[in-house]
Structure formats: C-alpha cells, structure tokens
Amino acid sequence: MEDLQRKIRSFTTVSDADMKFALQFYKKESVAKGSFLLKPDQYIDSFYFMKEGCVTYYTVDEGISQVMEFFTEGYFFTDLYAYIQEVPSHAYLEVMEDSTLYTISKKDVEKIFDYSHQLERFGRLSMQKAFINNFQRIHQIKNISNQERYLELLEKRPSLFQRVPQYLIASYLGLTPVGLSKIRKRLSKEAI
Amino acid sequence: MEDLQRKIRSFTTVSDADMKFALQFYKKESVAKGSFLLKPDQYIDSFYFMKEGCVTYYTVDEGISQVMEFFTEGYFFTDLYAYIQEVPSHAYLEVMEDSTLYTISKKDVEKIFDYSHQLERFGRLSMQKAFINNFQRIHQIKNISNQERYLELLEKRPSLFQRVPQYLIASYLGLTPVGLSKIRKRLSKEAI
DNA sequence: ATGATTTATTAAACCAGTTTAATTATTATT
DNA sequence: AATAATAATTAAACTGGTTTAATAAATCAT
Numbered sequence: 001m002e003d004l005q006r007k008i009r010s011f012t013t014v015s016d017a018d019m020k021f022a023l024q025f026y027k028k029e030s031v032a033k034g035s036f037l038l039k040p041d042q043y044i045d046s047f048y049f050m051k052e053g054c055v056t057y058y059t060v061d062e063g064i065s066q067v068m069e070f071f072t073e074g075y076f077f078t079d080l081y082a083y084i085q086e087v088p089s090h091a092y093l094e095v096m097e098d099s100t101l102y103t104i105s106k107k108d109v110e111k112i113f114d115y116s117h118q119l120e121r122f123g124r125l126s127m128q129k130a131f132i133n134n135f136q137r138i139h140q141i142k143n144i145s146n147q148e149r150y151l152e153l154l155e156k157r158p159s160l161f162q163r164v165p166q167y168l169i170a171s172y173l174g175l176t177p178v179g180l181s182k183i184r185k186r187l188s189k190e191a192i
Numbered sequence: 193m194e195d196l197q198r199k200i201r202s203f204t205t206v207s208d209a210d211m212k213f214a215l216q217f218y219k220k221e222s223v224a225k226g227s228f229l230l231k232p233d234q235y236i237d238s239f240y241f242m243k244e245g246c247v248t249y250y251t252v253d254e255g256i257s258q259v260m261e262f263f264t265e266g267y268f269f270t271d272l273y274a275y276i277q278e279v280p281s282h283a284y285l286e287v288m289e290d291s292t293l294y295t296i297s298k299k300d301v302e303k304i305f306d307y308s309h310q311l312e313r314f315g316r317l318s319m320q321k322a323f324i325n326n327f328q329r330i331h332q333i334k335n336i337s338n339q340e341r342y343l344e345l346l347e348k349r350p351s352l353f354q355r356v357p358q359y360l361i362a363s364y365l366g367l368t369p370v371g372l373s374k375i376r377k378r379l380s381k382e383a384i
Numbered sequence: 385a386t387g388a389t390t391t392a393t394t395a396a397a398c399c400a401g402t403t404t405a406a407t408t409a410t411t412a413t414t
Numbered sequence: 415a416a417t418a419a420t421a422a423t424t425a426a427a428c429t430g431g432t433t434t435a436a437t438a439a440a441t442c443a444t
Contacts, residue, residue: 059335066334081327084320113316117309124305124316127323128276134326135273141333142258142366143251146431165391174334179431181393338401357421371401373423 001026004049004102007074011125018116025108029101037093044082044089046103050075053099054163058171059091067172070096070160076126096164141174147183149173193218196241196294199266203317210308217300221293229285236274236281237298242267245291246355250363251283259364262288262352272322288356333366339375341365 001023008014008022026049031037037055038044048055050071057079058067068091071077082089083106113120140149150173154161160169170180193215200206200214218241223229229247230236240247242263249271250259260283263269274281275298305312332341342365346353352361362372 059331061335068330081324084324113313117312120309120312120316121305124312124319127316127319131319131323131326132273132276134323134330138260138326138330138333139251141330142260143253167391176432177392178394178433182431185393359421368402369422370403370424374401377423 001028001102003051003074007049007076008122011122011129012118014118014122015116018118021115022112022119025104025112026102027104029103031095031099031101033095033097033099035095037095038079038082038089039092040090041088043086044079044093045106047076047078047083047106047109049102050077051100051102053101054096055099056094056096056164056168057091058094058168065092065168065171067168070157070164070168070172072157072160072163080130146173146175146179147187150180150183151187193220193294195243195266199241199268200314203314203321204310206310206314207308210310213307214304214311217296217304218294219296221295223287223291223293225287225289225291227287229287230271230274230281231284232282233280235278236271236285238295239268239270239275239298239301241294242269243292243294245293246288247291248286248288248356248360249283250286250360257284257360257363259360262349262356262360262364264349264352264355268318338365338367338371339379342372342375343379 004026005019005023008019014022028051031053037046037048040060048071050073052073055071055077056067057069057071057077058065060066069077077093079089079091079093082091109123113123140152144152153169153173166180167177170177173180175183196218197211197215200211206214220243223245229238229240232252240263242265244265247263247269248259249261249263249269250257252258261269269285271281271283271285273279274283301315305315332344336344345361345365358372359369362369365372367375
C-alpha cells in the first residue's frame with residue numbers, strides 16, 4: 001500500500017503510528033471490467049483509492065447518461081454526494097477495465113478521523129482538494145468552449161481516449177456523441 | 193457574534209473554551225455598497241461570514257462577467273480557490289448593499305485549526321459543505337434546463353431578485369440578459 | 385475469419401440560445 | 415420635476431449545438 005501511503009502524505013504530515021492505524025482499515029479489492037461498485041438507489045458506504053484501473057462515475061436522467069468523472073490511478077473516489085449525505089445514490093460507478101482498489105468503510109474513515117488530529121487534518125485537506133477539482137470543473141463549463149475543453153482533456157489525460165468509449169467522453173464534456181464528432185471533424189479540417 | 197456561533201455549531205460540537213478561542217480572531221467589519229472586498233490580481237487572505245448584506249462573487253473574462261455566487265446572510269465565503277491555492281485571484285467580491293461581516297485572516301484560521309481537534313473537524317465539515325454546494329451547482333448546470341434553473345432560483349432565493357440586477361442573475365444562470373428576458377417572456381405567456 | 389453488435393460518423397432539419405442594435409422602462413441625480 | 419444614466423425588453427439574423435436517421439467503422443464472440 002505504498003502508493004496509498006504516499007498519496008496520504010502528499011496532503012499533510014502523518015506520523016508512522018497514525019499511518020499504521022489508518023492503513024489497517026483498508027482492504028485490497030479486485031474488480032472485473034463491466035461490474036458496478038454502485039448503482040442508483042443503493043447507499044454507498046465505501047471510500048475507494050484506485051491503485052490500477054478505471055471507473056466511470058455517471059448518472060442517468062431520462063435515459064441519457066451524464067458522466068461526472070473518470071477515476072484512474074491515484075484517485076480517491078466514491079459517490080461523494082451520496083456518501084456524505086447518506087442518501088440513496090442517483091449514480092453508477094462502473095468498472096471500465098479490470099481494476100485494483102483499496103477500500104475503506106465510512107465507519108472506519110470516521111474511526112481514523114477520531115483517532116488523531118493529524119488524520120482529521122488529512123480529511124480536511126483531501127476534502128479541500130475535492131472542492132478545488134469541482135471548482136475548476138465549474139469554471140471550465142462556464143468559461144471555456146466545448147472545443148477548448150475537448151483539446152484540454154486530450155492534452156491532460158490522453159490515455160482516457162484509449163480506455164473509455166468516445167460517447168462517454170462526449171458526455172463528460174457536456175456534448176452528445178454527434179456533437180463531439182462534429183468538433184473532431186472541424187478540428188481535423190483546420191489542421192490541414 | 194451569536195449568529196456566527198450558531199453557524200459553527202451547526203457543523204459539529206464545539207466546547208465553550210474552543211468557541212471562545214475561535215471567536216477572539218473574528219473582527220466585525222462594515223462595508224459600503226459599491227466597494228470591493230477583492231479585485232483581480234489581488235491575493236485574498238480573509239475568510240468572511242456574512243452577518244447582514246450581499247456580496248457578488250464574479251470573474252470577468254474578455255469583458256463578460258461570470259457570476260459564480262451571491263453571498264447573503266449566514267454564508268461563509270471568500271474566493272475559496274485563490275484563498276486555498278494562495279494565488280492571485282481572477283475574481284471580484286463586490287458589495288451589493290451596505291453589509292456587515294465578520295472577518296478572520298487565514299493565519300488565524302490555521303491557528304484555530306491547530307488549537308483543537310474539534311475545530312479542525314469544523315474545518316473539515318465546512319469544506320465538505322462547500323463541496324456539496326459546488327457539486328449541486330454542477331449537477332444543475334449539466335442536468336437542468338436554463339428555464340428550470342431560473343424557476344428554481346426564483347423559488348429558493350426570491351429576495352435575490354430585489355437585491356441584485358437581473359443581468360447578474362442572468363450571468364449566474366449561465367445566460368445573457370437577453371436570454372433571460374426571453375425566458376421570462378415565454379413563461380409569462382404560458383401563464384396566461 | 386464471419387457475422388453480430390457496438391461505436392463513430394455524416395447529413396439534414398431544428399432549436400434554444402447568442403449577438404447586435406434599437407426601444408422602452410427604471411433608477412439616480414441635480 | 416427634468417435629465418441623465420442604467421437596466422430590461424424586443425426584434426432580427428445567426429450559430430453551435432441538438433435530434434433523428436442512415437451509414438460506415440470498429441470490436442467482440444463464436
């Protein structure tokens with residue numbers, strides 16, 4: 001669990017004793033492509049760390065799916081809204097390729113936050129990070145054109161395009177598959 | 193500072209001693225309509241609690257303003273992105289009406305988080321709240337039509353329409369003033 | 385390898401918004 | 415109260431996307 005340890009310490013100082021206490025609660029889990037960690041109307045009690053693999057987080061409203069995020073190596077994730085609020089989820093967490101996760105229950109997360117002030121601080125700072133990510137997402141949606149967002153994703157997370165179908169990327173960008181296809185065509189013409 | 197105290201305790205249990213420690217750092221401040229708490233390229237070192245009044249949080253990209261939020265009574269606020277990242281802001285915090293705030297510096301916020309585990313927990317939970325608010329914002333943008341968002345705002349925060357000009361509300365909803373005017377016209381026709 | 389299924393592209397008609405510009409209504413100032 | 419300044423509406427032309435449907439390309443299973 002060295003990658004998980006490194007990730008935790010990227011947020012704040014954590015003593016070896018505190019780290020040992022925290023890590024005891026994480027369980028390694030292998031999940032197969034095509035399976036689901038979560039479906040709508042289920043409660044979610046787990047927090048995940050992605051060691052290796054890819055999970056898509058999306059909702060389905062009136063038959064059309066809305067991709068919120070793709071979780072890949074090094075991401076902490078869950079359906080954070082349903083997890084925090086303890087309400088039935090509206091989302092799917094679908095495993096896109098055979099993946100390895102570290103899993104911890106909410107009860108155990110609360111134990112580690114109770115256990116030490118430093119671990120509570122880690123909790124605060126990781127929540128801060130989640131906020132920043134979301135904030136940047138809103139900024140992108142409000143201030144950046146679809147075409148620019150597509151190009152930025154292509155640059156920042158190129159491997160996604162090998163790992164998930166394009167129609168999910170379209171949804172992530174807030175487009176239909178047709179819309180994304182048009183943008184790609186426009187760009188390929190411009191490039192000539 | 194009873195309202196501030198009540199607000200803090202709405203997040204988690206805080207002892208009287210811890211509360212006293214925290215409150216000593218907050219300073220009451222009166223700010224006049226038309227003034228700015230923040231302008232682009234400035235750093236922001238303060239966290240605010242809105243006692244009475246209204247502040248608009250917006251960016252200006254290529255001459256067009258993008259309203260992120262309206263902060264009214266009971267809101268904790270700052271330019272959270274610039275505050276956390278300690279980078280020059282891209283935003284304005286403009287005072288829309290004579291307002292009363294409680295202000296605390298980031299240095300002092302960190303003092304109170306260092307001081308007690310309970311206050312650190314308050315920090316974590318308030319960050320969680322900020323995340324949830326942002327998350328719901330994204331959900332709205334992605335899943336709800338402009339018209340529906342307008343109607344929801346009208347229902348949830350009707351007083352805003354008395355307090356800030358309509359073109360700022362349009363921007364908050366992701367529209368131009370013309371676009372919002374059209375929606376309003378459409379709705380008034382339907383109502384007949 | 386072949387056929388079946390899924391995914392991506394293309395075309396055409398459409399639409400909810402935009403932009404620009406003119407007009408009207410409201411608010412603030414003297 | 416009159417005037418100036420600001421804000422909101424309307425109209426007209428436009429646009430970047432949508433929807434629907436057909437076709438082409440890629441992937442999967444036997």
